[in-house]
Amino acid sequence: MEKIDIRSMNFSEISKALSGILEKNYRIRQVYEWILKGVSSFDEMTNLPKELREKLKHYCVFPSFHIKDKKISQDLTVKYLFELEDGECIESVLMKYKHGYSICISTQAGCKMGCCFCQTGKGGFSRNLTPGEMISQIQAIQRDMNIKISNVVLMGMGEPLDNYENVVKFLELLSSSDHLNIGMRHISLSTCGVVSKIYKLADKKFPITLSVSLHASNDYIRSKLMKVNSSWNIKELLDACKYFISRVGRRISFEYVMIKGLNDSPECAKELASTLKGMLCHVNLIPLNKSVVELEKSPKASIYKFKNILEGQGIATTIRRTLAEDIEGACGQLKGSHIPKEV
Ligand code: SAH
Ligand code: SF4
Numbered sequence: 001m002e003k004i005d006i007r008s009m010n011f012s013e014i015s016k017a018l019s020g021i022l023e024k025n026y027r028i029r030q031v032y033e034w035i036l037k038g039v040s041s042f043d044e045m046t047n048l049p050k051e052l053r054e055k056l057k058h059y060c061v062f063p064s065f066h067i068k069d070k071k072i073s074q075d076l077t078v079k080y081l082f083e084l085e086d087g088e089c090i091e092s093v094l095m096k097y098k099h100g101y102s103i104c105i106s107t108q109a110g111c112k113m114g115c116c117f118c119q120t121g122k123g124g125f126s127r128n129l130t131p132g133e134m135i136s137q138i139q140a141i142q143r144d145m146n147i148k149i150s151n152v153v154l155m156g157m158g159e160p161l162d163n164y165e166n167v168v169k170f171l172e173l174l175s176s177s178d179h180l181n182i183g184m185r186h187i188s189l190s191t192c193g194v195v196s197k198i199y200k201l202a203d204k205k206f207p208i209t210l211s212v213s214l215h216a217s218n219d220y221i222r223s224k225l226m227k228v229n230s231s232w233n234i235k236e237l238l239d240a241c242k243y244f245i246s247r248v249g250r251r252i253s254f255e256y257v258m259i260k261g262l263n264d265s266p267e268c269a270k271e272l273a274s275t276l277k278g279m280l281c282h283v284n285l286i287p288l289n290k291s292v293v294e295l296e297k298s299p300k301a302s303i304y305k306f307k308n309i310l311e312g313q314g315i316a317t318t319i320r321r322t323l324a325e326d327i328e329g330a331c332g333q334l335k336g337s338h339i340p341k342e343v
Pocket of ligand 1: 154157160191192288290
């Protein structure tokens with residue numbers, strides 16, 4: 001018998017799955033309310049008689065999910081390391097902005113995509129996260145900090161579009177008024193460019209912000225940095241982005257990590273500007289976070305010059321605020337600090 005994962009389900013799916021188990025409808029509503037509160041076990045569902053809790057344990061899973069580590073930076077960014085039922089570890093980052101709290105969540109334990117500047121990529125892939133494990137990251141932090149999160153970005157460990165079905169289910173749960181009720185306009189999804197899934201996602205017409213990790217102005221440089229460019233090149237990626245814009249009507253945010261001597265020259269900026277000209281988009285320049293490799297971040301002056309060239313060509317450009325540098329802010333680094341050096 002495959003056990004039921006009620007934390008990955010909406011109310012009507014839970015009602016159907018539990019109808020023969022709990023019999024009375026109000027009991028199902030009680031279970032759902034506990035799930036929305038983010039409890040971490042059936043035993044916390046205290047208004048359910050013990051025998052019903054035991055019955056639930058028999059038919060359903062409630063995978064453990066606990067905070068293994070937490071680091072608070074001087075700028076009040078909080079980085080969490082969570083341990084999952086099977087011992088895998090993932091991380092999430094809470095950021096405070098003027099308008100509220102934003103959380104960056106993981107969608108996979110590890111990542112297959114192997115981008116050379118990324119520590120998660122270096123660590124390899126373990127498994128996909130379930131929709132429930134994505135929801136749990138938000139609930140656990142809300143409970144721990146006693147706050148309400150208003151924005152969610154899928155930009156932690158993993159490639160969201162390589163876990164497409166679970167991520168779509170998660171987006172539906174997250175935005176549902178009967179669940180966490182965080183509207184799609186407050187959600188961003190970052191992809192390294194899994195083109196086939198960008199088309200699928202566009203057809204869903206979810207009004208989320210799509211961030212695309214471009215990181216290069218031509219295929220020669222991009223192929224050096226990102227393995228995914230050998231499956232889909234820049235032209236194929238941009239065609240998919242244009243399709244997304246036409247279906248969803250929202251501008252794309254292109255992420256561009258600035259690496260000294262590799263992709264940060266004025267020529268690269270000019271080439272990027274001509275490639276993106278006319279597209280409904282925005283470019284976000286990211287200072288490289290020193291990770292595992294022998295790459296160096298671009299000097300500030302090169303980043304500003306790059307920005308000015310893009311803006312001179314009419315392309316809206318921002319430089320990402322670097323958060324949490326004192327607590328190893330880069331993708332994958334908190335987890336990395338827990339892995340013994342010899343392994
Ligand atoms: N897999 C998705 C989302 C997770 S990575 C993606 O690649 O888009 C989130 C972002 O962090 C991506 O834009 C990625 O390129 C960036 N990133 C990874 N390693 C980095 C580093 N060392 N410094 C700066 N940004 C990094
Ligand atoms: Fe995976 Fe994104 Fe890291 Fe590339 S940058 S290895 S896609 S997590």
